[in-house]
Amino acid sequence: MATKTAPDSSRRSERSRRAIYDAALALISEIGYSKTTIEGIAARAGVGKQTIYRWWSSKGEVLLEAFLDLGERNAAAAAEAAGVDPADARHIPDTGDLAADLKYVLRATVDELSDPAFEAPYRALAAEGMVNREVSERYVEKLLEPGLQLYAARLRAAQEAGDVRADVDPRIGLELFVSPLAQRWLQGTGELTHAYVDTLVDYALNGLSPR
Amino acid sequence: MATKTAPDSSRRSERSRRAIYDAALALISEIGYSKTTIEGIAARAGVGKQTIYRWWSSKGEVLLEAFLDLGERNAAAAAEAAGVDPADARHIPDTGDLAADLKYVLRATVDELSDPAFEAPYRALAAEGMVNREVSERYVEKLLEPGLQLYAARLRAAQEAGDVRADVDPRIGLELFVSPLAQRWLQGTGELTHAYVDTLVDYALNGLSPR
Amino acid sequence: MATKTAPDSSRRSERSRRAIYDAALALISEIGYSKTTIEGIAARAGVGKQTIYRWWSSKGEVLLEAFLDLGERNAAAAAEAAGVDPADARHIPDTGDLAADLKYVLRATVDELSDPAFEAPYRALAAEGMVNREVSERYVEKLLEPGLQLYAARLRAAQEAGDVRADVDPRIGLELFVSPLAQRWLQGTGELTHAYVDTLVDYALNGLSPR
Amino acid sequence: MATKTAPDSSRRSERSRRAIYDAALALISEIGYSKTTIEGIAARAGVGKQTIYRWWSSKGEVLLEAFLDLGERNAAAAAEAAGVDPADARHIPDTGDLAADLKYVLRATVDELSDPAFEAPYRALAAEGMVNREVSERYVEKLLEPGLQLYAARLRAAQEAGDVRADVDPRIGLELFVSPLAQRWLQGTGELTHAYVDTLVDYALNGLSPR
DNA sequence: CAGTAAACGAGACGGTACGTCACGTCTTCAG
DNA sequence: CTGAAGACGTGACGTACCGTCTCGTTTACTG
Numbered sequence: 001m002a003t004k005t006a007p008d009s010s011r012r013s014e015r016s017r018r019a020i021y022d023a024a025l026a027l028i029s030e031i032g033y034s035k036t037t038i039e040g041i042a043a044r045a046g047v048g049k050q051t052i053y054r055w056w057s058s059k060g061e062v063l064l065e066a067f068l069d070l071g072e073r074n075a076a077a078a079a080e081a082a083g084v085d086p087a088d089a090r091h092i093p094d095t096g097d098l099a100a101d102l103k104y105v106l107r108a109t110v111d112e113l114s115d116p117a118f119e120a121p122y123r124a125l126a127a128e129g130m131v132n133r134e135v136s137e138r139y140v141e142k143l144l145e146p147g148l149q150l151y152a153a154r155l156r157a158a159q160e161a162g163d164v165r166a167d168v169d170p171r172i173g174l175e176l177f178v179s180p181l182a183q184r185w186l187q188g189t190g191e192l193t194h195a196y197v198d199t200l201v202d203y204a205l206n207g208l209s210p211r
Numbered sequence: 212m213a214t215k216t217a218p219d220s221s222r223r224s225e226r227s228r229r230a231i232y233d234a235a236l237a238l239i240s241e242i243g244y245s246k247t248t249i250e251g252i253a254a255r256a257g258v259g260k261q262t263i264y265r266w267w268s269s270k271g272e273v274l275l276e277a278f279l280d281l282g283e284r285n286a287a288a289a290a291e292a293a294g295v296d297p298a299d300a301r302h303i304p305d306t307g308d309l310a311a312d313l314k315y316v317l318r319a320t321v322d323e324l325s326d327p328a329f330e331a332p333y334r335a336l337a338a339e340g341m342v343n344r345e346v347s348e349r350y351v352e353k354l355l356e357p358g359l360q361l362y363a364a365r366l367r368a369a370q371e372a373g374d375v376r377a378d379v380d381p382r383i384g385l386e387l388f389v390s391p392l393a394q395r396w397l398q399g400t401g402e403l404t405h406a407y408v409d410t411l412v413d414y415a416l417n418g419l420s421p422r
Numbered sequence: 423m424a425t426k427t428a429p430d431s432s433r434r435s436e437r438s439r440r441a442i443y444d445a446a447l448a449l450i451s452e453i454g455y456s457k458t459t460i461e462g463i464a465a466r467a468g469v470g471k472q473t474i475y476r477w478w479s480s481k482g483e484v485l486l487e488a489f490l491d492l493g494e495r496n497a498a499a500a501a502e503a504a505g506v507d508p509a510d511a512r513h514i515p516d517t518g519d520l521a522a523d524l525k526y527v528l529r530a531t532v533d534e535l536s537d538p539a540f541e542a543p544y545r546a547l548a549a550e551g552m553v554n555r556e557v558s559e560r561y562v563e564k565l566l567e568p569g570l571q572l573y574a575a576r577l578r579a580a581q582e583a584g585d586v587r588a589d590v591d592p593r594i595g596l597e598l599f600v601s602p603l604a605q606r607w608l609q610g611t612g613e614l615t616h617a618y619v620d621t622l623v624d625y626a627l628n629g630l631s632p633r
Numbered sequence: 634m635a636t637k638t639a640p641d642s643s644r645r646s647e648r649s650r651r652a653i654y655d656a657a658l659a660l661i662s663e664i665g666y667s668k669t670t671i672e673g674i675a676a677r678a679g680v681g682k683q684t685i686y687r688w689w690s691s692k693g694e695v696l697l698e699a700f701l702d703l704g705e706r707n708a709a710a711a712a713e714a715a716g717v718d719p720a721d722a723r724h725i726p727d728t729g730d731l732a733a734d735l736k737y738v739l740r741a742t743v744d745e746l747s748d749p750a751f752e753a754p755y756r757a758l759a760a761e762g763m764v765n766r767e768v769s770e771r772y773v774e775k776l777l778e779p780g781l782q783l784y785a786a787r788l789r790a791a792q793e794a795g796d797v798r799a800d801v802d803p804r805i806g807l808e809l810f811v812s813p814l815a816q817r818w819l820q821g822t823g824e825l826t827h828a829y830v831d832t833l834v835d836y837a838l839n840g841l842s843p844r
Numbered sequence: 845c846a847g848t849a850a851a852c853g854a855g856a857c858g859g860t861a862c863g864t865c866a867c868g869t870c871t872t873c874a875g
Numbered sequence: 876c877t878g879a880a881g882a883c884g885t886g887a888c889g890t891a892c893c894g895t896c897t898c899g900t901t902t903a904c905t906g
Binding site: 845846847848849850851852853854855856857858859860861862863864865866867868869870871872873874875 | 876877878879880881882883884885886887888889890891892893894895896897898899900901902903904905906
Binding site: 433435438464468469470471472473476 | 877878879880881
């Protein structure tokens with residue numbers, strides 16, 4: 001006794017989905033999230049508005065999926081280019097030197113966050129997630145958590161190697177260097193440089209108190 | 212040949228300002244930021260739309276000022292209630308035990324962030340700030356920075372007492388416990404409890420590596 | 423290389439046609455002509471939209487045919503019920519008393535026009551015909567003209583009997599009592615009663631000037 | 634306890650009203666009533682849609698008022714051009730020869746109904762009135778009735794002069810020549826010529842039966 | 845203390861976008 | 876290989892707000 005007879009996803013037009021993702025990302029980069037409208041996305045994608053409303057319930061959802069799709073395609077492309085198993089592509093290196101490994105990855109993150117093509121949609125998505133419960137959950141689950149898990153895994157490996165105290169909770173420990181970076185980027189409370197993340201790693205590993 | 216003949220702020224109606232702040236905060240709590248409209252604020256405040264547009268340029272600005280005003284009134288009320296000089300009201304205590312002092316303040320912050328009356332507008336403001344340059348700057352300057360300065364000051368005092376290494380940059384050091392809290396709250400990446408902030412302070416002060 | 427590969431009418435589904443006629447007439451009675459949609463007819467008839475578009479080019483056409491079909495079925499049923507040759511069924515009686523015969527038929531027409539089941543679709547059809555050339559022609563040809571011919575025939579018989587002046591054009595003469603009735607019904611310029619049509623017949627036959 | 638707080642008509646923009654009337658009539662002449670949209674009228678008039686919805690509730694109402702306005706302006710212009718009191722402008726002449734007077738006026742009506750500029754909107758209005766109760770009432774009251782009253786008055790004068798039987802109801806009598814004309818025009822059941830209306834008048838005044 | 849200029853409440857205006865509905869066409873899949 | 880089902884591009888619907896622009900009406904300063 002469905003009220004609205006859900007659409008039949010097996011008949012969905014792949015062409016339209018692609019075009020909508022592309023249009024959404026392009027518009028957000030060009031004119032910003034708040035000026036991007038569903039009508040504008042539809043027009044740019046050469047698609048009827050109803051085709052968007054049929055499959056998504058809000059602008060935030062479209063953007064989230066577009067962004068996830070972009071991430072997947074990028075990851076696949078990167079993995080392919082490197083001739084690497086995609087499953088390995090996003091690992092944090094483990095050279096045995098924990099500080100060096102973290103600094104390497106966080107420096108790369110700083111560079112990525114400074115890329116204007118990435119920044120506009122990612123920032124918009126984060127803001128939407130802060131205010132829209134539904135987007136928030138999928139955002140954390142699909143985008144944020146997987147990244148954090150990598151850090152947690154690296155910290156656990158370090159614990160086994162004796163480089164991190166055994167009683168440290170990795171899920172909290174990683175926040176000492178990840179969250180400051182996130183906050184500076186999101187709220188603009190400070191500049192993002194390689195030196196800054198190096199300092200963060202040093203402080204986090206060694207603490208602020210004298211040894 | 213003035214372009215716009217700026218309004219004469221000496222003639223501004225205090226009554227209207229009050230009513231607009233109240234209406235804005237009420238609406239954001241009741242229906243959320245994105246459903247709050249300038250027209251709605253005006254109607255609720257019993258005010259003409261032009262009176263809003265005369266003094267503010269966007270919904271974000273109205274909210275920001277309403278929120279600052281709320282903070283000031285709360286602070287003044289709290290100080291008065293405590294019979295304390297308002298200038299002292301927001302200090303971080305210095306009992307000589309840095310960890311205890313930080314835990315005390317951060318636990319209070321956790322409680323404050325869990326207050327629904329505070330949460331909706333504050334969160335909305337943070338989200339707006341992430342996306343709107345103008346709001347962002349005033350938000351950081353007026354709301355975020357003053358709070359961070361208090362932590363920085365406390366850390367500097369701790370350095371003089373030898374409880375924090377002399378080579379630590381207090382502005383970065385404070386982020387080790389403040390930013391994780393902020394991120395969990397804004398992005399919902401974990402729960403906010405007193406135990407959590409206690410752990411944060413311990414990790415931050417003592418580091419993750421074995422001593 | 424046919425342009426449109428016209429549908430093969432020999433393969434047409436009689437079941438669908440019936441269902442579409444029924445659905446169309448039911449919807450027009452229930453919700454009115456302008457709120458009746460092709461999509462709605464298709465859904466109600468349990469038929470694909472294409473099945474409608476294949477055989478009719480507009481809502482007006484569907485209605486027109488549905489109505490013609492209804493009329494035919496009614497006539498056949500009435501004739502059968504009366505045990506009469508259907509060809510005679512729609513004749514205007516000729517008792518020798520022209521005025522009485524006309525009054526009899528026009529009174530029946532008044533009753534018919536007051537039947538709500540008849541009224542909604544018929545009125546919608548008339549309105550559509552006033553604005554849509556294509557519908558108009560078929561409407562006049564199939565529905566209006568046959569009725570008018572009956573009056574013309576009766577007037578011609580009256581001319582032979584000497585009850586109507588020989589120089590009168592029956593096609594114009596009949597309008598004196600038929601058109602006023604039609605206008606009152608269509609435009610609501612006056613009430614429709616048996617007394618009214620009696621008066622019309624009297625005036626038409628005897629004229630307005632003193633004799 | 635009004636649900637919608639009716640608009641303040643004293644603040645209404647005369648400019649917009651004019652532009653909307655003009656746009657509506659132009660569009661109906663150019664592309665027909667059913668293809669004319671509120672959006673189209675607004676665009677053509679250089680007006681926001683809401684300005685139309687604020688003052689009218691349907692396309693039919695806009696057209697009706699546009700048409701009434703057109704009629705008033707025409708009448709005023711005609712009266713001025715003729716140097717005549719506008720109150721006299723629409724009288725049916727009374728030369729003492731009833732048949733001649735009626736033929737004169739009906740011939741003029743035929744000419745008017747053949748004017749394409751007049752025809753499209755007038756016909757659309759009549760059709761709308763047949764189907765839309767609200768429009769219908771105002772249509773009859775404002776457009777149809779005043780015209781019919783003129784004929785009724787002329788017939789009453791003829792009764793006093795002894796040219797029409799005293800027992801004839803003028804409101805019904807006039808339908809003998811007015812309604813046939815209306816029906817031919819609206820439903821296209823026959824051609825409209827001067828000869829036709831002459832015949833109508835003759836039949837109506839003298840009846841169809843031999844004298 | 846009147847005169848007057850600005851701020852005010854109200855809300856109409858030209859617009860943009862919303863989310864929904866139906867159009868007429870095109871594609872898929874079951875009988 | 877027909878026909879129901881329904882997704883698609885299109886475009887109008889009627890509504891909500893936008894930011895601007897008059898309207899009178901307070902309100903508070905100035906002469």
